[in-house]
Amino acid sequence: xxxxxxxxxxxxxxQKLFLRDDVRFVIAPGQEGVFEILANHAPFVFALKPGPxxxxxxxGQDQYVAVGTGFLxxxxxxxTVLTRSAERPEEIDVERARRAKERAxxxxxxxxxxFDVARIQASLERALARLKVAEYASLAS
Amino acid sequence: MAxxxxxxxxxxxxxxxxxxxxxxxxxxxxxxxxxxxxxESARPYAERLSEILKDVVASSGGALHHPLMAQRPVKSxxxxxxxxxRGLCGAFNAGIIREAQxxxxxxxxxxxxxxxxxxxxxxxxxxxYTISQHFPQPSREVRLEExxxxxxxxxxxYGAAKYDQVHLAYAKFINVLKxxxxxxxxxxxxxxxxxxxGAKTPYQFEPEAEELLNTLLPQYVEVLMYRALVESxxxxxxxxxxxxxxxTDSASDMISSLTREYNSARQTSIxxxxxxxxxxxxxxxxxx
Numbered sequence: 001x002x003x004x005x006x007x008x009x010x011x012x013x014x015q016k017l018f019l020r021d022d023v024r025f026v027i028a029p030g031q032e033g034v035f036e037i038l039a040n041h042a043p044f045v046f047a048l049k050p051g052p053x054x055x056x057x058x059x060g061q062d063q064y065v066a067v068g069t070g071f072l073x074x075x076x077x078x079x080t081v082l083t084r085s086a087e088r089p090e091e092i093d094v095e096r097a098r099r100a101k102e103r104a105x106x107x108x109x110x111x112x113x114x115f116d117v118a119r120i121q122a123s124l125e126r127a128l129a130r131l132k133v134a135e136y137a138s139l140a141s
Numbered sequence: 142m143a144x145x146x147x148x149x150x151x152x153x154x155x156x157x158x159x160x161x162x163x164x165x166x167x168x169x170x171x172x173x174x175x176x177x178x179x180x181e182s183a184r185p186y187a188e189r190l191s192e193i194l195k196d197v198v199a200s201s202g203g204a205l206h207h208p209l210m211a212q213r214p215v216k217s218x219x220x221x222x223x224x225x226x227r228g229l230c231g232a233f234n235a236g237i238i239r240e241a242q243x244x245x246x247x248x249x250x251x252x253x254x255x256x257x258x259x260x261x262x263x264x265x266x267x268x269x270y271t272i273s274q275h276f277p278q279p280s281r282e283v284r285l286e287e288x289x290x291x292x293x294x295x296x297x298x299y300g301a302a303k304y305d306q307v308h309l310a311y312a313k314f315i316n317v318l319k320x321x322x323x324x325x326x327x328x329x330x331x332x333x334x335x336x337x338x339g340a341k342t343p344y345q346f347e348p349e350a351e352e353l354l355n356t357l358l359p360q361y362v363e364v365l366m367y368r369a370l371v372e373s374x375x376x377x378x379x380x381x382x383x384x385x386x387x388x389t390d391s392a393s394d395m396i397s398s399l400t401r402e403y404n405s406a407r408q409t410s411i412x413x414x415x416x417x418x419x420x421x422x423x424x425x426x427x428x429x
């Protein structure tokens with residue numbers, strides 16, 4: 001199966017090297033929509049928005065990571081995600097994320113200025129990303 | 142000559158000081174280790190991001206335009222000065238402040254100061270400079286929100302043409318004994334980078350390169366800011382550790398010389414007392 005071919009993949013968060021491993025594929029939340037990267041992809045730079053990132057590990061199991069704004073860069077020898085923040089499902093405080101989501105939704109209705117809207121939307125996206133990752137991970141296990 | 146009691150009191154005082162400086166030395170050493178790890182683990186991200194920035198710029202053949210890269214005629218500049226909130230760290234703050242002052246004096250256009258950390262602000266306030274923005278030094282964890290607040294502010298002020306150039310002054314961490322006051326141009330970004338033309342890999346972009354820059358450039362500013370803050374933090378802890386070690390050593394020296402003084406004073410007083418007793422006994426013996 002072509003699907004089984006792996007490629008080196010790493011996630012660099014602003015504060016640390018988050019993950020470095022071989023994967024079979026990556027499904028990432030692009031600014032222009034969700035996309036999938038397999039081995040031997042052409043060199044590419046994608047902008048990412050906050051959302052769930054899914055990786056299939058060589059063993060066949062899936063892992064999820066909540067990524068923040070950033071980029072995914074496909075190079076010949078490796079694929080890199082650069083992101084402001086990255087969190088594993090077990091690091092996510094679901095209750096806090098849910099509260100953040102509700103707060104953002106509430107504010108979004110009241111907000112007037114564009115500047116505020118953009119900021120609140122960003123925090124809403126982050127909260128949603130966390131919730132999704134937590135949910136997917138619990139479904140997978 | 143100081144009395145015995147005075148000397149004893151001083152020895153006790155210096156011993157207490159030594160205890161404090163020794164504790165500060167050890168705390169600084171522990172924090173330094175963490176700060177240093179932080180500074181080092183921030184490097185791969187920063188390097189990769191600047192690599193991509195170069196590739197994006199190079200692949201477009203210099204035809205890209207973005208407000209954060211636009212060279213404007215320079216009518217005013219801003220200096221972001223990163224210092225510590227606290228002192229007792231040797232010449233750390235003084236070194237970086239000196240560098241900043243030199244920069245400000247060299248400017249031919251009005252210069253504004255944005256300070257991160259209290260020491261820099263205090264110094265320039267005393268000299269009568271206006272501080273247009275002040276941020277407290279971020280916590281030791283250097284959280285993302287803290288950096289985000291600073292870099293967003295700078296970007297939006299720059300976008301609003303409050304100033305046409307932004308420079309950043311911070312202490313770069315070299316090793317425990319050495320940090321280097323560093324001045325870099327923060328905004329506009331990207332000049333000089335065009336020299337690295339002929340990208341090795343023909344990347345494709347999604348979204349288009351120009352739009353990608355909208356995400357990339359603010360993040361790049363944020364990374365530069367983050368690096369400056371963690372480097373400065375590591376330098377500060379290193380400087381404090383060294384300064385406190387020196388203070389502990391001189392306290393020890395002082396204690397031993399005070400002890401010597403104390404012992405000889407005690408010897409003297411014993412001798413005097415003895416002489417008095419002998420003289421008294423002699424006088425009595427003579428009487429009889």
